[in-house]
Amino acid sequence: MYNKLNDRIILKLEDIVGEKNFVLEESKLIDYSHDEFSLNEIHRTPEVVLKPANAIEISEIMKVASREKLPVVVRGGATGLCGGCVPFYGGIVISTERMNKVTDIDENNLMVTLQAGVTLKNFYSALKEKKLFFPPHPGEESATIGGVISTNAGGARAVKYGTIRNFLRGIEVVLADGTIIRPGGKLIKDSTGYSLLHLFTGSEGTLGIITEAVFSVLPEPEASITLLVPYTTAEDALSSVPFILKQPTRPLAIEFITKKIISIAEEYCGRHWPSINGEIFLMIIVDGNKDEIERYSEKTSEICMDHGAIDVFVADSNQKQEEILHVRSMVYEALKSATIEILDVVMPPNQMSSHIAFVDNLSLSHNVWLPTYGHAGDGNLHTHIMKQALDGKEIIDWKEKYKQLRKEIILDGISRGGKISGEHGIGLVKKEYLEMCLGVEYVNVLKKIKLAFDPLGILNPGKIFDL
Ligand SMILES: Cc1cc2nc3c(=O)[nH]c(=O)nc-3n(C[C@H](O)[C@H](O)[C@H](O)COP(=O)(O)OP(=O)(O)OC[C@H]3O[C@@H](n4cnc5c(N)ncnc54)[C@H](O)[C@@H]3O)c2cc1C
Incomplete structure (x- = not known):
């Protein structure tokens, strides 16, 4: 189906990126065989890794x-x-690690231009120096600009600000045949032809290679406040959410998490979650000016108490807010060693409560721990499918249970008007559910788009769907 590299091609590729930016040793190639998905049966080693410096070199490749x-x-x-x-069919991996420059911070237009390999961490710190703010915050700051655009990453702050897509203004992309195009620009409005900008967003490297991006940014908000609200049941916690959202001020984030998960994260990182009551927490973050957020905090506390909250802990100092966010950000690492997969089913927010009840019942009937938390304000839930039983013991036949459980959880999400990915993308591991989720006709349209951009099917083959 695809050709293999030979000495002639190897020399040509080495010539494009230079000897130092060219990896052929087996022992080093293995590092490029996987991402954070846990099962090593999907790992594949590329034949070569190239580390180009810019779009011109990528075009030549x-x-x-x-x-x-x-x-x-x-x-x-x-x-x-x-x-x-994951390079499922071997071949070439292009690593964007050298394309790591924030090229322009345009304070007059509130736009930032940066290369695709800049990490979120470096992006946020470049903005901090200028007192600017990029609202989307996918949870892992070593993710790159190219990666977050290609998955249309989300994160907790999507409730008020939306996902990566909502701040993206322009990109530079190299197409499968080496053509370079620049959809969008430093523009707030753009009705000039089909929006390829939005087509590339979330396309997971299957339509083109993003080399540069322009994002809108905002001035830093004056202040923020975090409310931690304990409840006895998930149902009570989630029943508060529509009332919280009906207020004129929109919170940045409304996160849902269980006490059991938080206790494990606390133990993992050795820091404390400041609220000890209840079994379930809502974590509500609001930003804005000081008066606005104080009023918001009072009103939201009332709403939560009216809907079954046990009490409300208000974190108004940076230090208290940082403590809460730190413990919350450790959840993934704390659960990682026993996690098989983290699902990210998204559904209309009013369906979350019944979906969580469904997952809890599955957990009980199969005796598999299925910790579930997520973004209560936008309907995007993360269920970890674990190798652990409810008593914490490792499950012997976890592989069979895993397949059945993920199917049931995904199908339940779809049956509630949901989709299989709210922010992580489809990649290799969720494609078996794509047609069930979108329908055959819809997926056929996606396939035609893919073939229009990449008739040979050489860009990230085997991802999202099979051709
Ligand atoms: C602890 C943890 C927390 C996370 N929290 C969140 C969260 O809150 N929200 C969220 O949305 N995700 C989250 N993620 C998932 C992950 O961080 C995102 O999917 C992120 O967008 C991936 O970026 P990356 O640079 O690591 O991409 P990679 O993993 O390297 O690649 C992801 C996809 O993008 C493609 N790609 C990468 N660069 C380019 C490019 N330049 N051009 C074209 N295609 C490209 C790849 O081919 C691949 O298909 C989390 C992950 C972890 C481990």
């Missing part, structure tokens, strides 16, 4: 790849959770 019919997979931070950057 793509001209070789399309002439020789070689598969090409782009790799950003490899923090993806669904095998997106």
